[in-house]
Amino acid sequence: MQPAVEFEVFTLFPEVFEPYLQTSILQRAQQHGLVAVHLYNIRDWTSDRHHITDDEPYGGGGGMVMKPEPIFAALESVLGAPPACPVILLSPQGRTFTQRIAQELAGEGFVDIYQPRRLALLCGRYEGIDERVCQYLVTDEISIGDYVISGGELAALVVIDAVTRLIPGALGDPDGASDDSHAMGLLEYPHYTRPAEFRGWGVPEVLLSGDHGKVARWRREQALQRTWQRRPDLLAKAPLSETDLKFLQKLRDKETPNS
Numbered sequence: 001m002q003p004a005v006e007f008e009v010f011t012l013f014p015e016v017f018e019p020y021l022q023t024s025i026l027q028r029a030q031q032h033g034l035v036a037v038h039l040y041n042i043r044d045w046t047s048d049r050h051h052i053t054d055d056e057p058y059g060g061g062g063g064m065v066m067k068p069e070p071i072f073a074a075l076e077s078v079l080g081a082p083p084a085c086p087v088i089l090l091s092p093q094g095r096t097f098t099q100r101i102a103q104e105l106a107g108e109g110f111v112d113i114y115q116p117r118r119l120a121l122l123c124g125r126y127e128g129i130d131e132r133v134c135q136y137l138v139t140d141e142i143s144i145g146d147y148v149i150s151g152g153e154l155a156a157l158v159v160i161d162a163v164t165r166l167i168p169g170a171l172g173d174p175d176g177a178s179d180d181s182h183a184m185g186l187l188e189y190p191h192y193t194r195p196a197e198f199r200g201w202g203v204p205e206v207l208l209s210g211d212h213g214k215v216a217r218w219r220r221e222q223a224l225q226r227t228w229q230r231r232p233d234l235l236a237k238a239p240l241s242e243t244d245l246k247f248l249q250k251l252r253d254k255e256t257p258n259s
């Protein structure tokens, strides 16, 4: 069986991917042939004596810029010229990565047609990449959020992880991924495990009651309450039942008794 998604990763630091890719879900998904990750060191496509991958910016200013030649050479030798697959640059200038983008990249919606997908991930380092790479090679730019990290490698791992979780079978449990996407609408309810008392701190009675209906209702209300307190923006998009809306109204009434 062909993998559902094949990641072709281009980086100056392939070694930082290894330990994470060899762990847990990602390791298992690769062993089962559900995904493949191939790592390429851009430095292997330099042709000068010192294997230089960066240079000073035209126009001056601080920092260094990744040279275009080794990047074009690496991607075109692996993917063909021009590449036939999406070339995703991990960059602070990209659209912010979301679960929806992960679904897009996983090819969700084509589950039955089962179209194997190849995705190239290009990781930047230094202050940036020569703009001609962005213009003539890259087809999509993704950021993982509004904060500064030192390069695209961690961001590429985030994308690989999120996309892999969506591939049927990757989580072992057949409805694990759909559980995830259900949970995306709201924050999760609190989890507890043994012991029932730890340092004098108990577990909510209802979870010990064995009443599955009551447990389900409690969890739903906890999820709603947390989302309302911490991420009210999510409530606007979440699919809510009549019962959910009544419960939320009760929370609002408690919070603002005088208005």
Ligand code: 9D3
Pocket (backbone or CB within 6 Å): 090, 091, 092, 124, 125, 126, 127, 128, 142, 143, 144, 145, 146, 147, 148, 149, 150, 151, 152, 153, 155
């Ligand atoms: C925005 C900061 N830039 C202006 C001074 C310099 C700069 C800092 C760090 C340029 C690139 C980087 C390296 N970061 C990434 O390559 C990166 C990233 C990120 O920094 N934040 C969120 N997502 C991503 S994806 C790749």
